[in-house]
Structures are given as structure tokens and as C-alpha cells.
Amino acid sequence: MFPKDFLWGGATAANQYEGGYLSGGKGLSTSDVIVSGSHTRPREITWINPKTQETGRTGIGFASAMSFPVGAIPAVLEDEYYPSHVATDFYNHYVEDIALMAEMGFKTFRMSMNWARIFPNGDDSTPNEEGLEFYDAVFDECIKYGIEPLVTLSHYETPLALAINYGGWANRKVIDFFETYSSTVFKRYKGKVKYWLTFNEINMMEFAGFMAGGLMVDTPQTKAQAAHNQFVASAKAIRTARKIDPTIQVGMMLGYQPTYAYTADPKDQLLILEKSQTGLFYADVQMLGEYPKHRLLKYKREGIVLEDTEEDYQLLKEFTHDFMSFSCYGSSTYTVHTENLEASGGNFIMGIKNPYLETNAWGWSIDPACLRISLNTLYNRYHKPLWIVENGIGWDDELTEDNKVHDDYRINYLKLNFKSMEEAINLDGIPLIGYTMWGCIDLISAGTGEMKKRYGFVYVDRNDDGEGSLNRYPKDSFYWYKKVIETQGKDLD
Numbered sequence: 001m002f003p004k005d006f007l008w009g010g011a012t013a014a015n016q017y018e019g020g021y022l023s024g025g026k027g028l029s030t031s032d033v034i035v036s037g038s039h040t041r042p043r044e045i046t047w048i049n050p051k052t053q054e055t056g057r058t059g060i061g062f063a064s065a066m067s068f069p070v071g072a073i074p075a076v077l078e079d080e081y082y083p084s085h086v087a088t089d090f091y092n093h094y095v096e097d098i099a100l101m102a103e104m105g106f107k108t109f110r111m112s113m114n115w116a117r118i119f120p121n122g123d124d125s126t127p128n129e130e131g132l133e134f135y136d137a138v139f140d141e142c143i144k145y146g147i148e149p150l151v152t153l154s155h156y157e158t159p160l161a162l163a164i165n166y167g168g169w170a171n172r173k174v175i176d177f178f179e180t181y182s183s184t185v186f187k188r189y190k191g192k193v194k195y196w197l198t199f200n201e202i203n204m205m206e207f208a209g210f211m212a213g214g215l216m217v218d219t220p221q222t223k224a225q226a227a228h229n230q231f232v233a234s235a236k237a238i239r240t241a242r243k244i245d246p247t248i249q250v251g252m253m254l255g256y257q258p259t260y261a262y263t264a265d266p267k268d269q270l271l272i273l274e275k276s277q278t279g280l281f282y283a284d285v286q287m288l289g290e291y292p293k294h295r296l297l298k299y300k301r302e303g304i305v306l307e308d309t310e311e312d313y314q315l316l317k318e319f320t321h322d323f324m325s326f327s328c329y330g331s332s333t334y335t336v337h338t339e340n341l342e343a344s345g346g347n348f349i350m351g352i353k354n355p356y357l358e359t360n361a362w363g364w365s366i367d368p369a370c371l372r373i374s375l376n377t378l379y380n381r382y383h384k385p386l387w388i389v390e391n392g393i394g395w396d397d398e399l400t401e402d403n404k405v406h407d408d409y410r411i412n413y414l415k416l417n418f419k420s421m422e423e424a425i426n427l428d429g430i431p432l433i434g435y436t437m438w439g440c441i442d443l444i445s446a447g448t449g450e451m452k453k454r455y456g457f458v459y460v461d462r463n464d465d466g467e468g469s470l471n472r473y474p475k476d477s478f479y480w481y482k483k484v485i486e487t488q489g490k491d492l493d
């Protein structure tokens, strides 16, 4: 049994779904210069050296620390294909898409706002009215159907000008620009949007500085500073929200999955301890209000010095988040004995293949227990309501000649995941607010930029070369999810 007021829904992000990358006065954002990688490689950014006209690409994540020639700047290159520029065009399809969500019975819709649509350069003194109107129209459409918007302020996109002119989130000035942005939208959408998230998967700063924080120099020092600045910016956003409308709830968002030890060797258990410390550090600051000691000691050991103030730490203590949200797709397994073992797939949080688990074509583990385990771990540590804001399975779905998608694999995956959530609620007493399935309408992949890695209940006709009508077709899982919501999760068959 799920609670009566459980918020069932789906999730998206502007940079993977919205498109309209130059429409309505929008400025460029960091995601606009990211091109496709491949199935196994992370995506890359494109750059140009304005003096020499030399152009190129450089990695943004995994093991590849970002580096490009001195003087080069990230830019959109004419001969490159950028999947996110059109994505699946929510910008021009939002009326139709929200109607489809309503048909499924969504109670909530998680989306993100593109900061550069509101402040094209990030440091502008006035917002772009056309951008504000676009989101007004989107929220009005949700409200028409009784769908509660859940809005992420920053999901892997920073106005590109802030990266180029300020070095992105490593610069404390960006805290002020974010304060202007967040207070502008809290005021504008007061009464329309109650639930907000500050930074999507804030812990991705650990792995991909350009994507998570517009960092032009990606080093342990700049990443630590950028994370600190985002913590302070989040705390300030909570302070502002409470002044503007005390009913607003601001959540933090962590990319999380349980970590399993491959063997009983104590060395493996210690490895898991370290992985969990890193994984939970970001949530510890945002939910508990202070830096854990192990992180401060690590910074000391590595010679990392933060540019900070006493007020920063007071803000962190006073303005912790109202609820905690997280993404969870599976689990990861680690060992020190890696010889002859196959590596697992995943975005940043990887490890080795767990022999007890199946995977999808991208090597991501399928592990329904991950939800019950995560919910218990996070609630027992933070004691705040939880919200699963991303979960789902990427699959190369096939559209039949009569425009159907028979995605039993997705239905089976979700069924087992929902049972796991139900156990956490009913057996463990975890206060779970809601669930938003990732990529509820097909969108481009964050990790690879592919279209063929589809998550949705609705198929969008667009391929990896940017061809297709962009028409929408409900998959079998669309009708299944509709029934799940109608029966409040009682009928999972």
C-alpha cells in the first residue's frame, strides 16, 4: 500500500528535454557546448581558440580531467551535432506532453529550469521576460491538471558566460548570481511552485566539474571550492525561499546508489567505507549542516584550502534542506581484488560487475533492492522525508509498424522497484513523499547524448542523427503506469 497522497510522476531536465537552445532570448549554457560521446565514452565539450581558430573536443568526466589549450573557450562549432539543441523539443511540445502526463494520472512532474533562459549571461541585471513567460505557461498547464511541479534550479547547466568570464562555480561571485536567479523565480512562481530542488546530483562535482559547475579548470582544488560555493548558494536559496513564501519546500538532490563489497575481505569493507564517505559527504553538509571531519582532514592532507567565511558555516548550519531527494538506478559493487573481473557500466559511480545481477545494454545493474536499501540508509542518517526523483531503465526500444512499443522489460523493472519502495514504506516505516520516473517522455542521455538510450513511458520519434518527426507514441508501460497510479500502487500486474 502506498500513502493516499503519494506523489507519483515523472522527471526530466531542461538540457536533455527542452531544446529551443536559442529560442525566446535564451543564452548559451554549458550543456549547449557538449557533444555526444559514445556508448562507452563520456560526452565531450567543444572549444575554439579565437586567436588561432583552432577547434577541438575534450572530455568532461570519468578519468579525463578537462583540459584544453590556453586561450581556448567552450563554443558551439558549426560542423558538430549537438543532441541537446533540439533534444525532444519540450519547448514546442509542452502542451501535448503535459496532457500525456495527465492522462497517466501524474500527481507531480519534475523538470528543471534553464538558468540561461532567465538570465542569458548569468550576471544580467534584469531577467529575460520571455523565458519567465515560458515557464509560467508550463506551470499553468501543470496546474490545470492538478499536477504539482517539482523544479530543479540547476540540472547540469550553468550559463556559459559564467563559465567563460568567471570560471564557473569555483568563483564566489556566482553565489550572488544564483541568489538573484533563485529569488527571481521564487517570487515569480509563488503560489504555482511549492517544491524546489537546488542542484541536481550535487555530488557529481566530484567527477565532472564542467558539467556540474561550469569549471574551466577541473582540479581537486577548484572542485572543492565549487562544491562549497554551491552549498552556500543552496543555503541562501533556502533563506530566500522562506522569506518569500514559508510554504515553499526546498530539497537537496544526491546521485546515490548502495555500494556492495564483492568479498568479505576487510580490505573490501574499508573500500566500501571510503566510497560511502565520499558518496554521502555532499548530503551530510546539506542535511546535517556541517562538513564531516573526514572531508576536512582529506582537504588538509591534499593541500586544498577553501576560500570561505564564518558566515558560510552559519548559513550551512541554519539552512539545511527541508527534504532529501535522490536518484537511484541500481547498485555498485567494489573490491580491491579486481584482477580478471569485468568493470560495470554507469555514469561516474561504477565499480565491477555484480555476478548476481542482470544489466541493461549499457551495463547498468538492475537491482530493485537498491531502493529499499537506499531509503533506509538515507532516512536513518538524515531523518527527513525522502523523495525518489530519478529511477528507471534505459533501453533501445523498438517502435513497431503500428507505432507501439512493447516494453515488458521496463514494466518488470518498475514493478520490482515499486515492491521495494512499498517494503520500505510498510515494513521499515520510511516517509517517502513521491516517486518520479526518470525521462518519463523520451529524452537524450546525459552520459552519452544518445537518443537510443530511452527511458520513457512515451516514445519520441527522433534518432541519434537528429532525424525524426518528434511525434509522441505511448508505450505499453504508459498504460501500465496509468493503472498503477489509478490503484495507488495496489495493482502492479
Ligand code: BG6
Residues within 6 Å of the ligand: 013, 016, 200, 201, 255, 327, 347, 390, 394, 438, 444, 445, 446, 447, 448, 453
Ligand atoms: C542521472 C542524471 O544521473 O542519470 C540525469 O541526473 C541522467 O540527467 C540520468 O539522464 C540517466 O543517465 P543517462 O546517462 O542514462 O542519461
